[in-house]
Amino acid sequence: MDCISYPAITTRQNHLFEKIPVDFANAHKNIQRLSSGEIVITKVGTPCYASIIQDIDDVALSRTVLGLKSINNINPYYLVTFLRSKYGFLQLLRERELTIQFQLTLERVGNVLIFKPTDKELESVVVNGFHLYEQTRKASELLFDEAQTIILSELGLTEWEPKHRLTFIKRYSDTQRARRIDAEYYQPKYEEIIKAIRGCAGGWDTLGNLVTMKKGVEVGSDEYLAEGIPFVRVSNLSPFEITEEKYISAKLYAELKPSYQPSEGEILFSKDATPGIAYYLILTKEQINRDVGGSVILHWRPDQVKETAIPLLPAKRQTQVRQTIIKSLNLRNQSEHLLECAKRAVEMAIEQGERKAIEWLDKQTRAMPHPISPA
DSSP states (O other): OOTTTOSEEOGGGGGGOOOOOHHHHHHOTTSOEEOTTOEEEEOBSSOOOEEEEOSOSOEEOOTTEEEEOSOOSSOHHHHHHHHHSHHHHHHHHHTOEESSSEEOOHHHHTTOOOOOOSSHHHHHHHHHHHHHHHHHHHHHHHHHHHHHHHHHHHTTOTTOOOOOOSOOOOOHHHHHHHTOOOGGGGOHHHHHHHHHHHTOTTOEEEHHHHSOOOOOOOOOGGGOBSSSEEEOOGGGBOSSOBOSOEEEOHHHHHHHHHHHOOOTTOOOOOOBSSTTTTOOSHHHHHHHHHHHTTOSSOBOOHHHHHTOEEEOOOHHHHHHHHHHHHHHHHHHHHHHHHHHHHHHHHHHHHHHOHHHHHHHHHHHHHHSOOOOOOO
16 A cells, blocks of 8 residues: 555555455464554655555554554644644654665654644644545545546446456467467456457557557666656656656756657556556556566566557547546645645644644635535
């Protein structure tokens, strides 16, 4: 589970969780667990990001995170907002220990100083701001799901679920044509998807015929800087946004810009490690799973990307999908603004006083439109 992108861990991200049996977790007392209202913090890899468990009763923690339990005398939603503000996050950064990589320890996290409001109203408005952020984000995600449903319904796949078969028959000629001998590639579920796409009322085409593709470049970790020109890597991509980037020098950027600078309206997607991350529609995701199977390291080759089958929905349905996605992205932008306002209010209270922070955040949240759930 990526806490960086999810300040609130909810059942909506259930498909992203790795699962372990409850009996296994119960039998191994060294597996720590959290429940709703408690906080998880990343401790290795990309440490220092705090998220609150919102509506899940039982979460097991991996070795890459740590948990804050039994939170007393402070609202946990205020606490997670503070830990994500610059005064909380920078303290966590300072407490990292450098072994093979940066990591946090329980003892050092315990050293972090927490600003507790003397005015309960500040805590209340910050918590309200966080809840508005989460409500708006939920509305955004529901709209995104609605856009996917429009496509699936057009293909007759609304109720379709990928099923893994233990046995099926293929001819040797099929392996010669596809140049693949791994059984996973020939799972019938992939053929079901391709058949549905090719039966689309508006027709279909391959991605290579619809777009011009170009590969990115890796400059190497020696070129990364603490500040400068943003440099986007696979770990920075999500289906909705570009998350925290690395940076490179202006000199190196000038060399790379003619060939590797993306333009507005272009789409970035990953081809290694977590290939196809820009496309979370199950039709494309399953095609990616078929193509990258049989590899030691997951890698989506450019020739495979070009052959990805894309349904061409009737113009009216394409417009409906476009409008729904735009609404979803607008709500997502609003949600991110609300979270930033809640964090800024905590910082403002420390810098300029609690009353000014209360008035400022109240003004900001009143100015934002209320999230509207999709029909």
